[in-house]
Every structure is written in structure tokens, then in C-alpha cells.
Amino acid sequence: MRITIDREACIGSGLCALIAPAVFDQNDDDGLVELLDEGPLTDPVGTVKDAVQRCPAAALGSHPD
Known part of the structure; x- marks a missing residue:
């Protein structure tokens, strides 16, 4: 899975950093959000997907490799 971030959309809630x-x-x-690990993911994929889905600004994305 590939992760993308949109720092211009980010509102700095920090939910992603708390979850993953x-x-x-x-x-x-x-x-604002920073991507520490572009892959391979060290967190379980489900945890990262949860962070992506819960982002209040929709600033995160996940894409299959």
C-alpha cells in the first residue's frame, strides 16, 4: 500500500499520528502531518487505513501498490 498526504488540506488535528x-x-x-514511513509499512495495514478514513480534513490517502 502507498500512502499519500496533502499538507495543504491538513488541519493539524493529529489523529493520524495518534492512530499510526x-x-x-x-x-x-x-x-501539519508528516509521513514517516512510505513503505513497507511497519504498522498493520488496517491501522493505517483507519487513520486515513478518520482524517477530519481528508488529507490522507492510501493506494494499493
């Missing part, structure tokens, strides 16, 4: 901290983090300067 090995894959997502928040930038220290602006609080």
Missing part, C-alpha cells in the same frame, strides 16, 4: 505513530507524525513548526 510509526507512519505519521506532526511537524514541530506548523503541526
